[in-house]
Amino acid sequence: MRFQDRRQAGRDLAAWFLEWPETERLTDVVVLALPRGGVPVAAEVARALHVPLDVEMAQKIGMPGRPKLGVGAVVHDEPPSFDHEMLNYLGITEDELLPVIDDERRDMHRRERRYRMGRPALHVRHRTVILVDDGLATGATARAALRHLRTRNPRRLILAAPVGSPDAVVDMRDYADNVICLHMPEHFRAVGQWYANFDKVSDDEVVDTLRSFYAAA
Template identity: 40%
Template sequence: MSPPSNIVLQDRTAAGRRLVAPLLAYAHRPEVIVLALPRGGVPVAYEVATALDIRLDLLLVRKLGVPSHEEFAMGAIASGGVQILNEQALRAHPIDPAAFDAVVARETRELLRREQVYRGARAPVQLKDQVVILIDDGLATGASMMAAIRAARAHAPSRIVVAVPVGPPETVEALRSEVDELICPIMPEWLMSIGHWYMDFSQTSDAQVIRLLHRAWAKEDCADPP
């Protein structure tokens, strides 16, 4: 079953442009920062941050995939030691503690690797009293975004906004009560998968993430007063 042609997203760049209009109230505001969930959220977030002339940074999150079904999230981890569990997934796919701990260890290593590769020596962003806009390329179970919300909240921002191009209504509603605002233009009753709603959902590479981040950071650094 193909999605209706009028709401198919061409690619992540187009998905980001789809989020610009609903976020116009945050344009040109120095206290606003877009935090992308790598890797797929970075091209989406870059378009938003560029169009609205606001800062761009990262919030590292890793899904904890069920060993027998990697795409099915049994939870997620985020920067700062945040870990959440998807109890429904764990009931459907029971996993012994040792196997679970192995998944957490593996994903923690990858999270730390990405932190080093993407950020290098760049100082962590300060979120206290800032307006944080969390952006990914879509929602499925919502586990990764929930981890990102909790990680961001630990830094006491003044407001948390979630903006994603596509997600199922039940996940959107579950997350809406966790944040100050949630924007999701496409909410199909039958999601199937996030990639189903994109014409091009090819994997975002580390090189793409680094290129977009450095491009955004170069603009910000040039705009900073001496």
């Protein structure tokens, strides 16, 4: 299975939810996207389910010199979450990552101000939360986001992605009530290999997508 782009992947994920018997029992649903790549995917799910869309701000901590290799994540102002197995394998300490963490946290807050446009985050207490990303590689960012969301007392916490590493998907089951992943290829190397078009999602695209949902609210 290879997706044309994130929008098509989102439509496929939405179709899965529309056919899932459990969907009929989901109440007070909100869809949260991990920006930036998760936003176009999540928008298709939220649109199909006729539910609100928002972003869950989490930022990957990349390895110095190899920023695409995630070794942890930051969520809001909470302490960073690390993949300690990855840190040990790479021979990196948490202290060595402090400058990277500070930069990522500043960028996360800057983008959150731009994305929300002065609107408060949607409340999730006692609601069904579907957290969406465009794919699960190490799962570091999704794991940190799920941990944070769990502290906000949702009724049910669901993680959904079009594609993911089998190991990451199994790991996520410890943090979410349900993990939905359409494609778990045995030879998984990177999320982008499973998309024909995996262009970077811009801040402008995120803002435009959210604005369309805010206008309909």
